Amino acid sequence: MLAPQRQAAILDRVRASGGVRVTELATEFSVSDMTIRRDLEALAERGLLAKVHGGATTVSPGSAHEPGFTAKSVREREEKAAIAMRAAALVSPGDAIALSAGTTTAELAERLVDVPALTVVTNSIPVADVFYRGGRADQTVILTGGTRTPSDALVGPVAVAAIGALHLDVLFLGVHGMSERAGYSTPNLMEADVNRALVEAAERVVVLADHTKWGTVGISSIVPLSRADILITDDGLDDGARQILIDSVPELVVVNPQ
Structure with missing residues (x-):
């Protein structure tokens, strides 16, 4: 095949698909990574x-653009891995936790598959898949149901209703963006509703960004910056x-991906 x-x-x-990986393309076309x-x-x-x-990845056109899960998964991989590792230290056996949709929360899921007796609530198909593949008999995984978005999140009134009856120890919230004015935000209106329901159901909110x-x-907007614990x-x-985050969030944790 010519170039x-x-x-x-x-x-x-x-x-x-919204995004591609070099290694996968090299295998598919039988050429070098270079x-x-x-x-x-x-x-x-x-x-x-x-x-x-x-x-x-595709070139993002604006605030309503929602990249697919594959597109997001190839971005800032080392940073996401370091963030997920630090977040995993906040989870104890027997906790009831929620993981929102996102590639960083999917990274976190990979680090929680061996934690005993977890109850995990998620509206993310990839996150649920991680735990299902792990197959621990003492873990309970609750997938909210709902309508699927381009980023493989489940949203809508079914998801919101499922979450509304729950009480969770901690929510790990992935976000599309954050700013002083808009707080934590998403390009999907219905996903914002689901995320707000998760925030209300949790005793502690940990944002991974x-x-x-x-x-x-x-x-x-999902919630203001200050709503994260x-x-x-x-x-x-x-x-x-x-400095803005130090002034706004009760606890700011900065990890080094090196």
Whole structure:
């Protein structure tokens, strides 16, 4: 396959799924990782996609744009892993916890599959899949039900009603964006409703948000910054944003992904 043909095929895959990984493309097209990176660079220079660590995603058009789960999973992977590791330390055997939809919460799920006697409530299909694959008999996984979004979240009145009857020890909340004005936000109006229901059901709210979420504003606010009991982010956050969060959130935890 010639380079232009391969690049056209890569672009089709990005547009179909929202994101691609270098390693998967290299295997699919039987070429080296370096060849794929050159292809992605050529497409990025033409403004057809956005290069990220380990792959590429579509170019985001605005506050109502909702990337797919695959697209988000290739972004800030080291930061998300470090955030998830720190969050896992807040979970104890026997806890009743909730994990909202998101790639960082999916990272957290991977680190909780061996915690005994957990009850896990989630509106995320990928998060539920992690626990189902783990197959621990002493864990209970509750998938809310609802209508599926592009990011594999379940939303709508069914999900909100399911959450409304629950009482949870802690919620781990993934967000699309955060800012001083908008608080924590999402590009999906119905997902904001579900997230607010999760917040109300939990004794403690822990927000998981890498530094790129700062200054990003989705169309719908979830809750103000101060509603989080703990915010876990990474050290890519600039000093100005860090000070705003120190002033707004009871506990700010900054991890180093190195």
